[in-house]
Amino acid sequence: MTRKRIILVLAFAAILGAGAILAFVLVKQRAASDVQGSSTEEFVVTQAPKPKPPPAPGVEWPTYGFSATRDRVSPYSYVPPFRQRWRFPGRSLLEFPPVVAYGLLYFANNDGVLFAVDVNTGKEAWRYESGRVQAASPAVTANTVIHTFLYRPGANRAKNGEVIAFAARTGRILWRRTLAGPSESSPLVLGKRVYVGDWSGRISCFDVATGALRWTARAGGEVKGAVSAAGGNVYVGSYDHHLYAFDAVTGALKWRAPVQSRLGALGRFYSSPALAYGRVYIGATDGRIYSYGATSGELRWSHNTGGYVYASPAVWQKRVFVGSYDRHFYSLDAATGDVLWRFNAGGRISGSATVVSGLVYFSTLEGQTFALDARTGARRWSFPDGAYTPVIADKHHLYLVGKGSVRALVSRAKPDR
Secondary structure, three states, rough: OHHHHHHHHHHHHHHHHHHHHHHHHHHHHHOOOOOOOOOOOOOOHOOOOOOOOOOOEEEEOOOOOOOOOOOEOOOOOOOOOOEEEEEEOOOOOOOOOOEOOOOOOEEEEEOEEEEEEEOOOOEEEEEEEEEOOOOOOOEEEHHHHHHHHEOOOOOOOOOEEEEEEEOOOOOOOOEEEEEEEOOOOEEEOOOOOOEOOOOOOOOEEEEEEOOOOOEEOOOOOOOOOOEEOOOEEEEEEEOOOOOEEEEEOOOOEEEEEOOOOOOOOOOOOOOOOOEOOOOEEEEOOOOOOEEEOOOOOOEEEEEEEEOOOOOEEEEEEEEEEEEEEOOOOEEEEEOOEEEEEEOOOOOOOOOOOOEOOEEEEEEEEEEEEEEEEOOOOOOOEEOOOOOOEEEEEEEOEEEEOOEEEEEEEOOOOOOOO
């Protein structure tokens, strides 16, 4: 073969290779584009979030996101402006919000200290120092507080985690179980069972009263978010790029659904699922907000924000609310994924939102908490503290979670309760 012919062959091969690469890039870009949703595919309007105070006497905010569906809508009404009743210093970072029961507020700092604080006075009732790192909210039920813990820091760093049940009024340990991996999965209590995930990829179901193990299931990667539940199933995301649905009673796998294919690293799920309208809503590290059919596991829509979505969505009146590392807070149509409005928060958003009295609250990592009109996105109130999940409520107060403290607030327009 002559030199000229060799050059022509090589040039032709290069053109073919470039064309193949271009085709691959275009396919991946098309696969990673937003998926438009529909209100006719697995969108059940009768399954709208309907927040009501928990039926158990004395329990007012039982779990992360308020309910097993974790839709993050408060049944208690408060409107700004606010007046502070008390402030409790948390001694270190407060990444996850409290729960409320029996006149006490339960929450833990990142140093692994679990506090029980009187809702009326802000005084400490009891504490438990775990010696472990933690990054979760407790759950409370039937005079029991259940919490998960990560590893022990330092040279003796443990590779396992713990879940511990405490007597709600005294802090006495009722039972404790070692987990195969560190856990930052806020516990979910459903009837007589409690569900947690851990970094080994296990989802474990324990008996609430005794701590006896009922079943375990496996995801293909670390489980860092909380388990959510609806319709006899439990749902959880994993770092293996998949969302899982398991039978709540047996742990049998119902389905597993992937993130969208894309160039570069695939998305992982740190976000906890929110369940409403027959859908699962969840954020991912690929910058997308996803909606899957709760029964089928089929992708119903996706929307790219351009930044990490660690936050767990809130769902209210056919709207999905979530913040992104792109410094914007989004309101999306729950059926289609269309953007209804977008608010420039001026800071990265990692924590989850809460809807209270038609206002949606969220915080930025730059230390600001906002309240926006949930329908229009108009700014109604802000406060110069906050970092992650901003507020919860009970019949006494709205509780604002700052970077290192909890404040009890009351509406100025309302008398003290």
